[in-house]
Amino acid sequence: MFRGIGRLVTRRPWLTIAAWIVATLATVMLAPKLPSTTDQAEFLPSHYETVQVMQVEERAFPREEQPAATIVFKRTDGGKLSAEDQAAVTKVATGLADKGYKEIQGIRTGPEMLSPNGQIMLASVTAATKNVFTEGIFESVKEMRVDAKAQLADTPLTMGMTGQAASAVDSMESAGDTDAMIMMATLALIIVLLLIIFRSPLIALLPVLIITLVFAVATGLIATASKIGGLKADSSVSSILIVVLFGVGTDYILFLLFRYREQLRTGVPPRQAMAQAVERVGETIASAAGAVIVAFLALLLSSMGMLRTMGPALAISVGVTLIASLTLVPAVFALLGTKAFWPSKAWRREPKNALSHRTAKLVSARPGLVAAASGGVLVALTLGLFGFTAEYDANNSLPKHLESVKAQEDLARGFAAGSTEPTLVYVENEDGKAIPEAVLSEFGKQVGGVRGVGQVSPARVSPDGSVAQFSVVLEYKPAEDKALALVDGPLRDTVHEAAPDGTRGLVGGSTALLADIRDAVNRDYSVVFPAAGIAIMIILGLLLRSVVAPWYLMAAVGLGFSATLGATVVLFQKVQGENGLLFMLPVMVYLFVVAIGTDYNILMVARLREEAARGRTPKEATRLAVAHSMPTIATAGIILAGTFGVLLLAQNSMLQQMGFAVSFGILLTAFVMAVLLVPALTTLLGHRAWLPVRAATEDGGAGSAPLTGELLGIATAVVLGW
Template sequence: MFARLGRVVVHNPWKVIGAWLLIVIAVVASAPKLTSTTDQSEFLPSHYESIQAMQLQQQAFPQSAAPAAIIVFKRADNAPLNDENAAQVAAIATKLGDEKIKDVTGIQPAPPAENRLVQIAAVQMTKVTTAGDTTQSDAVESLRDALQAQLKDTDLKAGLTGQAAQMLDQTESSAKGMAIIGIATIVLILVLLLIIFRSPVIALLPIIVIGGVSSTVGGLIAMVSKAFDLKVDSSVNAILLVVLFGVGTDYILFLMFRYRERLRAGEDPKTAMVSAVTRVGEAITSAAGAVIIAFMALTLSTLGMFRALGPALAIAVAVALLAGLTLVPAIVSLLGTKVFWPSKAWQVEPKGARFAAVGAALGRRPGAFAVVSGGLLLALGVFAFGFNPTFDLSSGSTSDTSESAVYSKELLKGMPAGATQPSDVLLRSEGGALTAAQLTDYRAALAGVSGVGQVSEPHPSSDGVVAEFQVTLSSAPESDAALDTVRGPLRDTAHAAAPAGATAVVGGITSVFVDFQDAMNHDYSVVFPVAAILIMIVLALLLRSMVAPWYLMASVFLGFAATLGAAVLVFQHFQGNSGLIFTLPVIMYLFVVALGTDYNILMVARLREEACEGRDPRQAAALGVHHTGPTIAAAGVILAGTFASMMLAGNNVLSQMGFAISVGIAIAAFVMAMFFTPAVTALLGHRAWWPGHGDRGAKQSNASSPSDDYYAPRRDDAQQVPAASGGSNRGWSNTGEWRR
């Protein structure tokens, strides 16, 4: 199949390029706009309590909502506010309201805090109704400008915080981060490919190809999201950019390494490209298939953000694969050997002394390599048990110097930490209006809960059947302490203290985070095993073996644990953070498990190829590391480097993601695929390929026990191969054998 594909593409390059241009134009012209959402509640199913509370609140209080933003006032000299200052705050709030700022529906000042260090004004805004709606963000920008004008000639300083302000600052921070990530990714790919191939043409090839098809990816994702009503998280754009360029470059790299190998074997350029697609096509497709399966397994998630993220990334990988097997060969077949210009190194068989020496050492002592590499994975994996999820997305996604972050800290000087986003308790009677005595007793019960700072006066609905209590927690709404309060005593008390014939639900962002944790625990028990089973099926079909998939997946999950352990070690132990971003294990699963399988597939496919040539298991392992080691090393450096660029974005969320994924890919490439997998395969020997025994090839005469001299580095005369000669490839190969 891949031989036929290679011939069609290579002999019809302009038709292939034209078809791609038509596809890109058609998708871009017809695709809707891809929008994302930052509202975490949109990702949860309706059976969770936080969503039930939100729905009840919308039904009973359609005009009521928690403040979209909070203006925090303080004295410029940090002294306590006096009565004159309090009057100034009230006057400023009134003037801001009179300015009729678009989409600001009300500004209500509150009394100064008990210690009089701060005073707040709650800001109501037009409710956001659709993903990507900038109504509140625009209102925050306008309100900030108007506020600074009103503060002139006063002793006061003030700024906006709260959900709408935090979202605006987060969006601006993400935009800057995306620009940094994009530039760093492209520069890194250019530099590394220039070092590897010493050709600006090859260095620019992935940038041009992937940049050209990226609009197609965005359009397809938008189509799928609209068709299936998927909620795309705002962080998907950063991940998508890195996945598309990182994975796409890897696939192009695999193809170009094999293309160069066939040219050195004496094939003419077109034949060499057909051979490259034929030989590497199955491995690349199987690797991409494993990645796509891992991503699509997220559709089983109960969380909407992951159900949308999985197909989005699967589409990106599928398009990168198709481009790598069709568009790239078409372009290269037109360029021929000019793709390596101005370097002539492609004509020379490199000695590859380092990888030859490593391969020879592994071939002699596979047990030692298996123990050391496996022991390293286990040692790092121990720290994974200390993982603590954190939901502090707002502060972690913005700079500490942003206005919302600065005034959120100022707010804590006089108000409970939960004041920015209070929890909501809604009490509903099934037998008529609630009485004043019932509401008073219920409020007192809520106020007595440990971890609760304040409870507002009850706000009854027009018919008196539903009453709303705003509960301000003592801890920040995204903190572990706040989650523990809502999950335990607050929900328990809210349910138990409800009057006879009444029920209660607890809502608000902290309640949403509590339900997120429960949903993710469910997903861990469903998504991970399903993905593992499906990937093992792909491996079994590729390798025609029932044994190899088991130890390959075991190595991948060891790599997953080691990666999580490394992140815990760096961020929780060394930096002293309370925890890691709660989505990190799933994000790591996407890349470490899926892409770790990628490199394992590439290595084990080469091991089988060498075994089919008649090498014994240790010979095959030595040659596999020698030949495939450079490809995996180059791909691993590029992919890990592109993800590491996320650490330059300037916020803790992307820093944790970038670190964990880049370390995970480095572990997958340089520990699992390079050492652990070939070492275990060599130890298992013929049994690794049971029952298909795909290691049996035509050249069994070479399978006799080798002498110890085999494992010593071989002499390589680095024969010059004439460009496009199609001539003989006779001479000493880098395996030390005479080519006929």
């Protein structure tokens, strides 16, 4: 199959390139805009309690306002607010309300919003829309900050804004142009490294141009699929898509170019050399892409819509990259021929690659020692995983100098920490009848008696009296672990048990939402990861025609995953003293280290099998495979790791965690697993690694029967949807 693809695109390169240009233009012009959402509640299934709360709220209180932010006022000297100070706060709040900011319903304050110690006074900002994470509200928050500070210029007061919208504004501004930074760093790394390796400006620039074209096609297809399927892509998909496309795209192009250069050195004409390169490495690229695609599609099993929509989007992007790698890339380089390497002539000579050859000799000569040492490093790093703590409070990752962070600290000096985002408790009569006031009063007392609850407001009753809402202020910050444990444990237990006969009690709000997200993520870890592992093992089995190799390859991948998280825990929790790691970090490591990093293992083990199939002894096959594959793996790994390493420059600690974890995990996969551990284990197993089909026949020919190869081609085609 791959031989036919290689011959077709190299014989008709202009037709292939023209087809891609037409497809790109059509996709860009006809595809709809990629939809997005930042409302995480939309991503949870209906059986979660916070989703049920929202349904009740929409029925009972359809016109209820949505808290967007809180303005925190205090004296510059930290003292108690006088009557004149309180009057000044009221004047500022009234003045801001009169300005009519976009998508802001109201700004209110009053004596009841003065803290018990008299040092802090609040003004609540409510949104006119259900979603407080809109561009209009963000702009309004920025304007209010400027206007309020101007009004306080001649007073002894100062202010700061915190709450959901204000924190979101600070988070985006602290991250800066992260997407642009990632893109520029990726392009620079790709161009510089390819220029150093191939010494050709064309080879340095062409992959960037090709992947940019693929990016346009993939984005259009994802938007179209989202519109047809009614899906909503999370706002983080675009930045992740950049890294995925440039990461796997560069990997596959390098896999092909290194083999193309190798074929040219044998004296084969350029077009024939490229066709042979596609034939030799096409199966490896397809298998690597297949492993990544099924890993991403395993996210469809997630209970969180954010991951369910992310999975198909990333799978589509990898699928487009695969097709481009086997058609567009060969066509372009077949058309250019050896001119692609201009002005360098180094492609004609076998590079020395002294480090690669020394590593190859070490691995082949002492596989037991190398396996023990590399495996020992991974096990040692894995031990750090036992201290892992998931962090759900995004504000903890923000720099301490940001206004929303300092305002939250000021608020905590006068009020319970949960004042900015109260937890909402509902009681609903399932018969639709009014609930007696005395019953609601008793229910409120029981909720207020829960340890950790600071204050419970009087019940707000729906027009028909069948639903009552209690605003519950917790003693903890809304997103910290203690708040999540309280809401998901004692508070919900009390609400469910104390609900009067014939009614049901529900707990909602931002803290309850995070608690449900935590439960969903923990459930997903136990379902998605095993499913992806099984799917990747099937891909490896098809590629290698073996039932042995996939087991130790997946064991190595699993060890690399745990080692990566363990090292991240040690650095950020133990050394830097962070409270925990981003709760989505294991998923990010899964996406970029396990899924994409498996490419390097596949490239290495495919070359090991190829050399063994030529009649080489296990040690000789390992020596040649490592010597030839290490430069490709090293280059691809450094580019992808460097892309994520840029995130270490961000001020946001969660972005730093992601940057370190993924870049370190990629380097670990490339240089420890793919180059050392996997070939060492394969050497130790010898021909047993390829059971039930021997990698070499007695006469040194390929041991795979023609039928086996045909079955592999058919199976791979089915898996990839061809």
